Amino acid sequence: MRLLLLAAIASSIGATTTHAHENGVPLNSVCQVSGDTLSSDSLQKLYQHIDLLSVFDLKKWRESYIYKNRTQPSDQNKQILIYIEERLKVIK
Known part of the structure; x- marks a missing residue:
């Protein structure tokens, strides 16, 4: 019984987490910037991407x-x- 309850909770958490990330932009896809490696064009694209993010993101x-x-x-x-x-x- 406990195992069934644990499985139900885990699947519900997984479903809500998956749904929360479907509409958002993955943080790691654009956020991986190391040091001063971005060119000015890439930096402008990053700023444009930031402009499209929701408050949560x-x-x-x-x-x-x-x-x-x-x-x-x-x-x-x-x-x-x-x-x-x-x-x-x-x-805001």
Whole structure:
């Protein structure tokens, strides 16, 4: 009985997690920037992509770039974080 209940809970969590990620953009697909490696064109594309994100995704990206600025500090990562925070101000 406990195993059946555990399986039901696990499948329900998996279904809600899958549904939550269907509509959102995967964080890792664009968010993997190491150091100052993006060209200005790529940086503009990233900014355009950030402009299309929902408030929920922007908050996730913000947290990601806060962490990234601690672990891989670079001017580019700081600029991206500032852009995300400014975008959050506009949306709220």
